[in-house]
Structures are given as C-alpha cells and as structure tokens.
Amino acid sequence: MQVDLSHLSKSFDDKTTVLSDICFHEDIRTLALIGPSGGGKSTLLRILGGLLLPTSGEVCIEGKNIGKCEKELMAYRHNVGFVFQQSGLFLHMSAIKNITLPLEKVYGYSVKEAEQRALALLDQFGLLDDQQKRPAELSGGQQQRIAIARAIAAKPKFLLLDEPTSALDPEYTNEVLDTIDILKKEGMNFIIVTHEMGFARHACEDLAFLYNGKLLEFGKSKTCFTAPKTAELSRFLSRLLEWNV
C-alpha cells in the first residue's frame, strides 16, 4: 500500500503544533507508529483515517489524494477500518448490531447479508456467544475484538488501530494482538499506534518513530530495534525496555 504524506502539518487553535512538516513516501503493509505520548501519533492516525483535516499538506493513499471536503472524505472513509483506544463501540447497541448497522446503513447490505457477515466474523473471533451483549457487559478485550470485527466487516482496504490495547490488562492485550496477527496473516494491511514493543518488533514489518510532531525515523522494525539511527529513538526504546524480562 503506497502511502504519500507531503508536508503534513497539524495545529490546534493555531497555537499548539501537533504535527510539523511530515513527509513520508513509502510502500507499506504493516506499520507500527511509536513514540512518546503527545508526540502526535493519534493525530496522524486520525488524519490518515479521514477523521481529522490537516492544517496543511496532502495525504495520498495508493496514489489518490484523500481530499479535503466532507464528501470526498466520506467516500474515502468507506475504504478504511478504524479501531479506537476505547469506547469506540456504540454503547447502546449489542455487539452484533454494532457490526450489522453500518453494513446495512452505509454499505447497503441487506439485513440478512449483514447478519451473515457479522456472524462469520464473530465466529472467527470466538465471540458468537457474546453477540447479544452490550459493550458494558463485555470485557475490554472482547470489546476491542468486536471493534476490530466491525472495522473489517465491510472489507476495507486497510486498517488503522489507535492504541487498541493500551486500556487493557495484559491477558486481554494478548488476545487482541493475536487477533490483529491473524488478520495480518490473511493479508490485511494496517497501521497501528502502539506501546506494545514486542508486537511492533515482531508483527509489524515497518516502524515509524514520531517525536514532538516530527517523523524522526522510519525503517524495518527489526533494524530500528537493533540499530536505531537517532538518539531519541535509542533513548525511547531503552526507557521502554528497561523493565522487560
């Protein structure tokens, strides 16, 4: 998947600069976006998902500009699956309704087709028994796996995940990461913002390091972990890995 970001910047209220002059032209399949909190990772992911407009710069996916007006962005979002850190599921709907409603109302599936698609996904993720539960009745891990099922239900071209495990206990973290790994093996392209360094290193081909709104480093994950080019990444990794067994 060819991702081209040209001079991408984002400021809030014309004061706080979150992203500054990001240029990125790479063909990626699975990318981990890492960096310290407040570095602009989530903002960048939202721009890539067409949920937020950049202050300046362009985003092109597969050579096509994603556009700036709501109509263009709406059409673009139909090709993207997005998973939020937490509470991304609609709280008042059952798990299955969370998946079927967008399929019916946005993608024009019939009620039966939507249900079949949702059941197939729930079955694949081992969540069939929980289909009628509302998010509040599900564990954090189950919620995130339903959110992933919803994000891929309409067969998007790629998936964006914004710290999908950062609100979870370790055991749930693994079940969510396993799910993403399965999707990867099925050929799904994704960009994930994560603090799970093991996952970034072993499950993602590429790695991008965002620091103070700037893209400081990009490369193959394995290389970045073993031989970081910048002092910032080196320091960031050593801090994160300090307490690892």
Place this chain on the structure above:
Amino acid sequence: MGHLFTEKRENKVKPYKAILNYFILCIILIIVFGVAIRNLGLQFDFSFVGKFRLRLWDGFKMTVLLSIVALFLSLLLGIVSAIGENSSLLLYRYLSKVYVKLIRGTPLIMQIYLFYYIIGTAFGIDNRFFSGVLILSVFEGAYISEIIRGSLLSIDETQLEAALAVGFTKGQTLRYVILPQLIARTLPALTGQFASIIKDSSLLSIISVIEMTQTIREISSTNFKLFECYIFLGILYLCLTLPISFISERFERRFRYAS
C-alpha cells in the same frame, strides 16, 4: 439479628427485610405524628372530601391537564434552548444562556406575578389557564434545557468519532447514535422533572387557576379545616408523583448501560 436491618449497597434487599424495615419506619412515623396530633388536641374530620368531591375532582383534573400541557411545552422549549446553547449563531446562543440563567436564578412565585400581572396585562393575555401553562412551561423549560445540555455533554467524543469512522452521515449519526443515547440519559431525569412540574403547578393558585391547591384553599377558607385539607392535598399530590418517581427509577435502571 442485626442482619435483618442491614444490607450492603450493591446487594438486592430481600423482600422480607424490606417489608420488615418499611413496617418499622411506618410505626415510627405514626408515633411521631400521633404524638404531635395528640399534643395539639386535634380531631380529624375528612367529611368535606365527600361533600366537595366534584370540585376536588375538577381541581385534580385541572392539575393533571396543566402539568401534561406544560410538560410538552417545556420539553419543546428545553430542546430549543439546549440546541441554542451549542449554536454558532451568537444571538441564539446568548438568548438561550440568558433564558436559562434568569429563569433558574429566580423563584417561580416572582415569575408568576411578573409575567401574569405585568407582561400578561400589557399584552392583554388574561386567560388564566393559558397564562399559567405558559409561565410554568417557561420555568420548567429552563431546567429541562439544562438536563438535555448535560446529557449532550456527557456523550463521549469517541462515540461521534466512531460514527464518522464507520461512515455514518450527520443525519445517521443523529438518528442511530446521538438520539438513542440522549433519550437513555435524559429520560430518567425528565420523568423526575415531570413530578416537579406537577408540584410547581400548585403555585399557579396565586393567580387563581382553579387547580388542586386552589380548590383546597377555597374549601379550607370556608370550612376552616386547614390540617385535614392540606393533608388530603398532600395525599393527592403523592398519588401523582409517587408513580412517576417509580417510573423514573425504572428508567434509570433500564438505561444504566449508557453511562
């Protein structure tokens, strides 16, 4: 023995415990009021209820009618004002803010006098029922506006982002995400507000709208049975408000998932 009188907050109280404790509470209340009545040497005579039953029934119906019409009007005003507080049109936003602040910051009794005697007279509105409903609706609308505004604020930003991410249009987001959550959050408080409307409607007696309180005032001024009249009035209001508060609690339990 002690376990008969205690239960942890998170547990459901067993029926026999609830009955026992309510029974004891009733006895305590009866003793307190019994002693008070005895010390005052009161003799109750509720015979007026039968004698004035038609007037009482009319007053009761008037209170219910006033409250229902005021509920709908105030809901309308509350929605319009809550939308206004989030509007980008400054005149509309400030009007909504000023309305809520002024009405919530002053007592209803002042508003009734002011609107009825000054504004009502100046604009030639002399229908008491019409004025009463209007004043009550304006008053309650400010509170309903705050209930709706609070619920809107409490909807998680991620819910709206998620709606965008799954591809919903603005209309679909409103219909499938915002409205269901808003209704779930406001319904318990709105039901409670309806009980307030019923009680607050009693103040319209000061502009002689012949509702329940005014009927009792008129009756008590002829038979001088103040205690009996007002005890009976209290019971009538409770007949209306207790079922409503019961419904409100049911809604609260039913929609707990939303918070």
